[in-house]
Amino acid sequence: MENIFRSWTEFSKRQSKTLRGPLASGFVKLAEESANEWGTKPYPRGEAWKYVNFRELPQTHFRWPEEDGVTTQVADPNFYTFEVRNFVTPQPLNVAELPPGVRVQSEVTAEQPITRALSDNPFEVMATSFYGLGLQIDIDSGVQLKKPIKIIIDLDKLSGKDLFIHQNISIGMKEKSAAQVFLEIRGEAFCGLANICLNCELGAAADLKVFSKEKGGPQSHFVVNLQSTVGESANFSCHDITLPSQWTRHNFSVDLREKASMGSLYGAYLNDKKNFSDHHTSIRHSVGATESREDYRGILSGQAQAVFNGKVYIAANAAKSNSEQINKNLMLSSDAEIDTKPELQIYNDDVKAAHGATVGQLDEEQKFYLQSRGYTAERASQILSKAFVYGLFDRESEQVQDFYGSDVANSLDRLGAH
Template identity: 25%
Template sequence: MTSSTATTQTVFAEQFREFIKGETNDAVRAMREQAFASFTASGFPTPKNEDWKYTNVASLVSGQWSVACGQSQELTPADVEIARRFGVDRNGFAALNLAFGEIKVIRIAKDTSIAEPFELNFAAAENTAIFPHILVIAETGSKATIIESYASQTKSFTNAAVQVIVEDNASVTHYRVQKDGAEAFNIGTTEVSLGRDSRYDSTNINLGAAISRHDIDLKFTAEGGEAWVDGLYMLGGRQHSDTHSVIDHTVPNCVSHQTYKGVLNDHSRGVFNGKVFVRENAHGTDAQQSNKNLLLSNDARVDTKPQLEIFNDDVKCSHGATVGQLEEEELFYLLTRGLPETLAKNLLTYGFAEAIIRKIGIESIKTDLDAAVLNRLSVKLEV
């Protein structure tokens, strides 16, 4: 451990001692103390840790962050029980999140369908650290959409977590849009558990932050679940974005689809690590995974590792990753229509990224993301 990270840990420890004094719920206090103890034990991850091999957070952990925590809402014992299940042993960030977590609960009542999406917007102020922790419980037969957005404008540290429980026959659509400023750090964890015949459809967009890391952990707990875990990272400058996902088929007859795309320009760097487990018992599993990357600069880099681990023969699985440049034939086609080369390349890049954005069911988000992508590519497309 370097001295600066030790200092950062000490600073967090001091702030935690103050923070925990205000915790009036005994069960929650115990949970937070346990989480902080776990953080103290593990510290921040370093590249020596296999899961953090390509993502060095030294510049993040050397910062002096002032914890900015709002009031958590009143938690029921059932809520606390769910929060306690959060995987604090995943890494120091997850532990720190639960220790300081500003917990908010979205509970969708049984057999209720809520058309209006729940919008969660987060932005950290300069030199502060924020720790949103959201519990989404979609009760049996319910249906809802969650929009989770990050837009910190300055140097700041967001360390967020969302736990999603999709009960039997329930359906959750989840959009996560990370558009932090170029100096921000964004660490996030999404844990999902799916009940019988449930459905979880997520789209994860990473456009911002100096360093961003998103861990997704999805588990099927009963038969008949179906999940989409799609994403796009579009990076430039010296941005670094890392997605680690685990999709765990522990039960039979579930379907998972994962399509992640990356567009990397300048000196940016992307990491995709996607594990799909098909356990011994999980016959009838259909798991598809792909990660495609477009490198727009010789200095950009991506490390991609799709992993399928199958312990059952009766399954339909595919996975693959590509890293490449724009197709010459596609480019030539646009050139022969009179588009100058830069415009033609940008248009193809936009098309590559748009394949992920287009599945977003909310027009305002889609338009906003399209505009963000086009703006980055300096393409003017009007309809």
């Protein structure tokens, strides 16, 4: 970890020169304090980091990309698409097409609670401190986007080894607004550590659906942080698929802050060879009559390792809340490992809450059903592995199916899911 924090402190000093106002010096101070706290330890030992295989992280000094790109909006009939390539110094963004009431800028200025940076998550500390880099999307009251926004963070365009990337995506949705955001992180050829933070603030009766996927390679290391605060009667959902990547850590949290708000987290991880993925999620029912759904599914082959740690917290004043959480894992190899911990913390008696986890093989009843219709055992297994993942999004729109479809199918072939 020390190498990461050394790199971070160095970057913070450089970054602070581009920032405005009193926060600038705060970043450097924060970086140095965090480096003192975290950087001197070999790696964190608390439960949140217990299973993380830090040894798989490169022990080298990370570097910033030598050449910076420019974030641009690209023409796309089906999406408002933005390709993020600005990784070092914030640059202005030329927006070609957006409906009224929607603003996208490449310099993130939205205020984010700096106290959060003192959490027990060093990657969150890092990601939230780099306000300037990334995209900020603001959607005005009552604006309902007909076309989704797509954000592509294309790390494959970067040359160089052991790169250190931070991106901060901030989405602010005023009351009664509605949007879908597709986030794609491409990094099959990327060598280094990318730390991506997605921050979503939903006003009353706002509706935001996020669909994300991360596609890494043998030298990619991703940390993806998501924080969402959900206002009264607002609805937030996130589908996230981790395609086979060397090392990934996800920290996703949803705060159902106002009454009648709803939050859903759906995720899949497809790990092969020695891939490591760790999904830590937290859903907080801060007030009553709130609702949450969580469904994470993993397929593991080879010597892959995965961690799922999902916490649902229902506060003492959150009566009439309703929560369902499940984590299912399909093990294709006896050498693969899953460490799963669905967790409920309930401080009110008048709630509905269910949680569970399964680890096993394909469902024999489903397999028999297909075989009884003439499918061979091998073909039935292929279809069911696909169905296991597709079940997370097969009732979504055709755009969503297209977004995930071929990547998931190709990944299942790689996993030898049959």
